[in-house]
Amino acid sequence: MTKHDTLKRYFIFLVGIFITDFGISFVTKAGLGTSPISSIPYALSFGFQPTIGMFTLYMSAVLIIIQLLLLKKDFPKQYYLQIPASIAFSWFMDLTMNLLTFLTPSAYWEKLISLLIGCMLLAIGVNTQMMADVVLLPGEAFVKAISMTLHTDFGKTKVAIDTLFTVIAGLIGLVLFHKITGIGEGTLIAALLVGTIVRFLKSKFIVIENFFFASDCCTKDSVIVR
Secondary structure (H helix, E strand, O other), rough: OHHHHHHHHHHHHHHHHHHHHHHHHHHOOOOOOOOOHHHHHHHHHHHOOHHHHHHHHHHHHHHHHHHHHHHEEEEHHHHHHHHHHEEEEEEHHHHHHHHHOOOOHHHOHHHHHHHHHHHHHHHHHHHHHHHHHHOOOOHHHHHHHHHHHHHHHHHHHHHHHHHHHHHHHHHHHHHHOOOOOOOOOOHHHHHHHHHHHHHHHHHHHHHHHHHHHOOOOOOOOOOOEE
């Protein structure tokens, strides 16, 4: 892979992160619950000073540390790229939330539209990251580390981890604020719909990928994000 191709891939990866964060922000602004990976930071942001982006960065750091403890010497050097990727992801999270300050849907149909826009953007962002194929974000790398350690199926492990994050977010709301915060029907809709849209768009993105990286023959490492 040439230096030009490498830089192009990292640029596309950053674009993918930005689109993903825009999607999460639209879903969050809908007020029907956020995505499973963002549910814990979102729940904590209701009662503490750090923003959802900062809490996302703290959570990413914890997930990276757990990966190091689980994989030890098998922790790939490339996985250290999760650190700058996490910083970008968290910063874009706060940026996109601020850009959507004006978005305050009140009617349920308005909330559903915001949710659906967010799901579409999330799916586009996921496919863009997959196309770049440079690094896994901590949420997915964490699931992969658990799957490798326990010798379990990645997809089933992901569902279990997403469920765990959602339950923890619910418990945080109940214990700290005496109500469920950060999760709702939108969390379930996003979890089911984003994956469907990702699969639908996958073939379209293969065409785009072939256009951008026709001369690149690197091996793929699948990324699965909500």
